[in-house]
Amino acid sequence: MNPNLLNSSVTGNVQLLNALLQVDELILDRIPVSCFNETPLHIAALSGHLDFVKILVRKKPSLAMSLDSLRRTALHLASAEGHVEIVRELLNVMSPIGWCSRDQDGRTPLHMAAMNEQLEVIKVLIETKPDIGRELQENGDTVLHTCISCNRFEAMKLLSKLWNEEELATLTDRNGNTLLHLAVIQKQIQTVKYLLEKSSIRETGNIVNGHGFTVMDVLDHRPQDLGALQIRSVLMEANFRRGSVYGRST
Template identity: 70%
Template sequence: MDKSLFEASLTGNVQALNQLLQKDELILDRVSLTRFSETPLHIAALRGHLDFVKVLLREKPTLAVSLDSVRRTPLHVASAGGHVEIVCELLQVMSAEGCGFRDQDGRTALYLAVKNEQLDIIKVLIQTRPDLGRELEENGETILHICISYNRFEAFKLLCQLWSEDELAMMTDCNGNTLLHLAAVHKQVQTVKYLLQKSSIRTNRNVVNGHGFTELDVLDHSPRDFQTLEIKTLLMEANFLRAKDAKLFQTLIESNSSQNVTNLDRKPKGLMSRVWNWYLNNNGNWLEKQRGILILATIVVATTSFYSGLHPPGGTFTNSSDGPLGNAVKTEGMGTQFDDFVIKNTIIMVFSLIILVVLLSGIPLRNKFCLWVLNLATVCIIFLVTVTYLTEIANMSPDTWVNPTTFVMCLAWMLLCLLFAFIHTVFFIIWVVKKLLKARIRTRNSDQIGV
């Protein structure tokens, strides 16, 4: 390149350029024949000399597509330098293909504008050629991956408008990293928050990269700092999981789905079947947890029945003139009623003590026989307490008269207790029969195998 032309390009001296053109009309034509890699347009675009660029483009428009030693066009240089007006002038004389020309490193003018976050130039470039922002880099990345790599958040937001939400969610680089993977790796909290606002990204969460890592897994392999903790909190609040947890969760979902389908194919069970299944699955966990409370309750019942036996209704003789000292008043002329009271009270006390011994012995309450005994003993106690109460109320009333409401309530309660005992007894017998049948079948099979 002529020295005078170089100096004019360097300073942007339009007057000197015009004088050189008047002296030698071919001076710009011979630029490509010199040993200099940069053309005057490269230098003027680099320095931001707009008027100088206009003259060069008017005199020789083909300079707009000339290449320097690293295969950069003047558009590359102007985009990297942030010279918006010069970029607009170059785009007027360049073809659409020229806008996407790549240098020796595979970088376009848009790439360099993003790298330096020249937002105005990015807008001009994508307005001129919208598909430029959707082109893939040589390594399979998009311009959005470049934004994250250089932490250019504003450029990232601007270029995201070229893609749909579904495309943003499924966009990956050559290593299978999504945009969220890269944002987490580079600890870009702003970018992570922006991406989590996209419903499609939240829906398609837990995507694994080429190494089988989700976003949380990537953070686990990164140095821990405040940004890492903040991003991890954001991801966990959005229900993101690690790869192993996501696989387990997916397995559970598939298992539940298949189970639901199987249940739909089955006929709905009747009431008796549901009750039977409940009885079989009732393993006494509740009784085990409440063992202490049950012990206290049986002690209270046993103590009360013991006290009632020593202090029967009507009291005892305290005066020898009335009868033998210490004897129950009801023994005089009411021996049968007193005997009935003593028998019922004794049964209540003995059954309470039986329950107490079972609970204190440490026998596992998951045993069906143990549950059956406890249920029958409890029902018997409740039944006899009710009968005793009703009998004593009748004995204390004139002509053994009992209020109808009281009688009906006590009778209904006693019938309910009998029904409860009957149901548990039937279920227990069925359970025993099934156990015996299974044992018999196993024995028969063993004999057949032995033969």
């Protein structure tokens, strides 16, 4: 990449970018197409340089669909960093396919926002494409399972609105874990209490995962510290029980 173009991308120097474009109108067209390089748009989106991004996508909209070495678009980076206005700009020039583009780990921009609990970005993304949150990752997990795995409670609450209560009760990951299974495994008492506010989840609380374990069973497999005791108390109050795998139903 042209050193001056790289420098302007890092610093967000709009004046330098305009000067470069005035001297060479095709400078953006000569950006090397390589899986090892970030484009100026990747760099500016990551750094939050909104005005710089606006110029780039106006001059060369196709940059928004370019991938870096980890198969991330600029939208992935802006979403992860919470740059809401940049996210809006990128969505305006990208196709719906780009909104759902997956990086090398199968994560969409929404996953990146959820993992970093960028709530305003999440709102923009699901307003643009409401069903984007319901799409499964390549490993079969939902974005809600990702939120719980990363302990992103507020993101999980926001995204859970994309499903009705009955659906929330039966969403499972690749190991057959419901949201409640995973919250118990992670010992997230706040999440457990939130999920148990849903009547459908309370009513299906003794569903088993891929290993044949109920939520009480998986709790028995966790270290019995204060967090486990608190969750056990909540589950017992909700009349949850161990599965037959233990030869008992208490």
